[in-house]
């Protein structure tokens with residue numbers, strides 16, 4: 001379904017259209033597509049080609065997003081469309097994210113309007129809807145309409161994102177957006193430019209801006225051997241998160257060879273442990289290793305008395321036992337951060 005991508009404006013001098021959904025800030029002429037491959041200009045208006053077209057839909061444990069401090073042990077109706085504003089060479093969802101760019105702007109997906117999605121979430125008794133698998137900023141208007149309806153039905157909304165949303169996009173989502181997992185993929189512009197087709201600074205800005213808006217934010221970093229795994233770079237990421245909030249969880253995730261990076265080996269467990277220790281040294285209260293089996297380092301500890309308060313297991317850190325009592329440590333009554 002073609003739908004007006006209203007998060008955009010006409011540049012009067014040139015007649016071109018500026019897309020205001022993400023920091024790629026595409027300025028497009030008639031017939032031209034943005035970097036994401038799903039927003040284009042037709043008859044002087046920006047059009048979203050994937051409105052109502054769901055390319056991937058699952059009911060996931062919320063821990064898989066990953067979000068460990070937001071409605072733990074709940075299910076989240078998770079969906080994505082095709083298209084993405086990034087072009088990460090390690091993308092695990094490249095078959096949908098890069099599809100329009102690699103297939104002459106073709107799209108695919110099941111027909112689901114916002115009310116269909118919300119009804120599915122209600123039918124399957126999920127507590128939230130996650131806009132994930134590809135970058136939600138590129139299907140902003142579709143996500144917005146769904147999120148608004150979801151809130152009316154008492155469901156929460158989650159963006160799993162590369163963090164390229166404009167302030168205007170975040171402001172427009174306003175109180176409909178409850179939580180975000182934002183990737184900080186590296187701490188160098190070279191990595192962002194050469195591996196992902198983006199820049200670092202807007203991502204850091206989104207982390208800070210979203211946090212200040214009161215959205216619950218958790219961070220994920222996929223550690224890729226030789227590309228972003230130096231102690232120096234990991235320290236920069238950890239210190240940046242610590243400068244925003246010591247209570248902002250940091251998920252350190254293991255890389256597996258994917259898409260255009262089949263020649264790089266899996267992340268050694270020792271590297272993940274190194275990153276974990278760096279996060280702890282930076283003062284972060286909640287650091288987690290994911291995508292490998294490491295029960296101790298995927299569990300939650302009280303930042304005050306240091307006792308284990310949520311036991312997790314498996315590759316995604318699903319909860320085995322939650323010891324919290326009314327969001328507090330059962331041993332020393334310290335309040336644990338998040339929406340618990």
Ligand code: SF4
Nearest residue numbers: 019022025026034036
């Ligand atoms: S959402 Fe797409 S069209 Fe809009 S600025 Fe980002 S990449 Fe460009």
